[in-house]
Amino acid sequence: MSDQAGDQLRFQDPATRYPSISPPEQDQPEPGLDQKLQPHADHGEDSYRGTGRLEGRKALVTGADSGIGAAVALAFAREGADVALSYLPEEQPDADRIASLIEQAGRKAVKLPGDVRDAEHCRNLVAQAVEALGGLDIVVNNAGKQVFCEKLEDLPDEQFDATFKTNVYAMFWITKAALLHLPAGSSIINTTSIEAYQPSPILLDYATTKAAINAFTKGLAQQLAPRGIRVNGVAPGPIWTPLQVSGGQPKDALPEFGASTPLGRAGQPTELAPAYVFLASPESSYVLGETLNVNGGMPSP
Numbered sequence: 565m566s567d568q569a570g571d572q573l574r575f576q577d578p579a580t581r582y583p584s585i586s587p588p589e590q591d592q593p594e595p596g597l598d599q600k601l602q603p604h605a606d607h608g609e610d611s612y613r614g615t616g617r618l619e620g621r622k623a624l625v626t627g628a629d630s631g632i633g634a635a636v637a638l639a640f641a642r643e644g645a646d647v648a649l650s651y652l653p654e655e656q657p658d659a660d661r662i663a664s665l666i667e668q669a670g671r672k673a674v675k676l677p678g679d680v681r682d683a684e685h686c687r688n689l690v691a692q693a694v695e696a697l698g699g700l701d702i703v704v705n706n707a708g709k710q711v712f713c714e715k716l717e718d719l720p721d722e723q724f725d726a727t728f729k730t731n732v733y734a735m736f737w738i739t740k741a742a743l744l745h746l747p748a749g750s751s752i753i754n755t756t757s758i759e760a761y762q763p764s765p766i767l768l769d770y771a772t773t774k775a776a777i778n779a780f781t782k783g784l785a786q787q788l789a790p791r792g793i794r795v796n797g798v799a800p801g802p803i804w805t806p807l808q809v810s811g812g813q814p815k816d817a818l819p820e821f822g823a824s825t826p827l828g829r830a831g832q833p834t835e836l837a838p839a840y841v842f843l844a845s846p847e848s849s850y851v852l853g854e855t856l857n858v859n860g861g862m863p864s865p
């Protein structure tokens with residue numbers, strides 16, 4: 565996959581830059597492992613070329629072991645940042661792989677396993693990142709839970725709670741703790757979703773959290789602007805990651821995953837990375853409270 569992609573700055577047709585995948589039916593227990601994903605996802609391992617846009621920066625990325633977070637963590641490192649990675653202990657093999665790619669880029673990788681549904685863990689996460697990196701100036705709230713459920717009557721209270729804890733509360737706890745440390749010039753980037761605007765009938769809890777993330781992002785951006793801290797969001801469309809095979813989609817929907825986008829294919833995690841790099845870097849100094857849609861062309865506000 566990566567061979568075909570070339571480096572990310574090469575001129576090419578976006579429709580065919582990555583293959584139109586038709587993933588076989590598969591499932592994994594939550595949170596899912598990138599290592600077991602068929603076909604493999606592209607995090608930019610062989611294609612992302614940095615241009616020094618985050619030289620000397622210090623980033624905390626949640627959900628950094630796989631999928632979008634892994635692509636972002638790797639791109640940040642290749643742009644010159646040291647990175648603290650948050651993930652669940654079950655995801656250690658995926659985290660080890662991304663951490664070693666960050667180290668191969670000559671940057672520091674700090675591994676911080678733990679459950680972000682726990683407020684105390686979120687506060688520790690920030691404290692440990694600050695300690696290990698010698699400060700913090702980029703926070704990416706990207707960890708997410710997505711488990712489909714056909715009928716509201718069948719949606720367990722526990723799942724509703726866990727989805728909100730993972731997607732919304734963790735963002736609140738981590739951001740609140742980080743504000744004690746973030747200097748002017750810092751960037752906070754939250755991962756929202758096309759689901760915030762086009763809620764799928766089988767993802768009610770998930771879609772609701774994503775709309776909440778957008779509102780939090782746009783409100784907080786105004787609050788923090790005078791302090792020189794920019795807050796923005798990225799709203800992905802259908803991206804091929806372990807989230808989709810660990811309850812995120814019905815199994816029989818996987819072969820068609822992403823096919824209905826105008827571009828006609830699912831996105832790869834690496835295609836998200838430049839959006840996060842842009843929002844983290846000083847070149848986006850006049851961009852605040854924005855949600856950058858990276859979704860293969862689905863109409864979005």
Ligand code: NAD
Pocket residue numbers: 595596626627628629630631632633650651652655678679680681706707708709710730755756757758799800801802803804805806807808
């Ligand atoms: P992913 O499974 O690779 O990443 C999600 C990560 O969340 C996991 O790797 C895990 O480390 C982390 N996580 C989940 N529960 C956690 C917990 N309790 N404690 C600590 N970490 C936890 O999948 P992804 O698709 O890359 O997801 C990243 C973000 O992108 C999520 O917020 C997701 O909602 C969002 N998103 C994904 C898509 C898509 O199509 N894949 C579309 C829109 C938005």
Ligand code: MG
Pocket residue numbers: 595596597598627629630631655658806
């Ligand atoms: Mg993972």
